[in-house]
Amino acid sequence: MRVAPGGGEATVLVNQVDGYPLRFTNGVDVDQVTGKVYFTDSSMNYQRSQHEMVTRTGDSTGRLMSYDPRTSDVTLLQAGMTYPNGVALSADRTHLVVASTGPCKLLRHWIKGVNAGTSEPFADLPGYPDNVRPDTKGGYWVALHREKNELPFGPDSHRLAVRVGNDGNIVEEMRGPKKVRPTEIMERSNGKIYLGSVELPYVGVVKRK
Incomplete structure (x- = not known):
């Protein structure tokens, strides 16, 4: 549409x-x-x-x-x-x-x-991918809904997304609480990374240091 x-x-x-x-x-x-x-x-x-x-x-x-x-x-x-x-x-x-x-x-x-x-x-990939968006360096950000073989117990942290270079290698990862399961990630030229999920009523914003 x-x-x-x-x-x-x-x-x-x-x-x-x-x-x-x-x-x-x-x-x-x-x-x-x-x-x-x-x-x-x-x-x-x-x-x-x-x-x-x-x-x-x-x-x-x-x-x-x-x-x-x-x-x-x-x-x-x-x-x-x-x-x-x-x-x-x-x-x-x-x-x-x-x-x-x-x-x-x-x-x-x-x-x-x-x-x-x-x-x-x-x-x-180390998890189940959803959306893929270009990064600002010729590679891609990939939103991960959850990791492979993820367990409900243990540390409350898992991969939210990974950045893949144009050669297919993972060059960066983003971690966060297990209750956050992104379906969308997008990096803008202002240095901010936006995360969205069909399961959450808000958009998360991450700013690079």
Whole structure:
């Protein structure tokens, strides 16, 4: 959907791809040069309210797609994905980085160059990723809903997010209380990092020292 800068009723842009309805539309990023929209549909079998089933069943019906606002064309970039979630366009606009929640990984899907149309592993993560956003250094911030094998007892601290360099290596992590489970993280040029969660009624703001 698209919402005008001043708000108002949203306009539906896409509700099906190749004859199959969007059931669990999830991550989105926009190419600020072309206006092209990249987005994921996490599952063709389950809806947002059934998100835990996507992980439990190992569902691999997720899709990565693009929408061109100039032509209204929708292109299926990749099918058969395991819980594709957040998506981010690289700084050089040659590839997309996609969070694969169940496997706790990041994937790289090439959209330009000799590898265009192919995907490859990009990073292994210490937890279940949600949204992915560019940092200010050519890498990415990844919100982690929770860590792998996280226990309810023990120290009240877990990874909230990690920053991944453009080579796929983790270069920074952010920790906080276990009750905080981010679904969104974004770094701005003012040095502030914003954290959001579908489980909390506020946005957290972290300022670098």
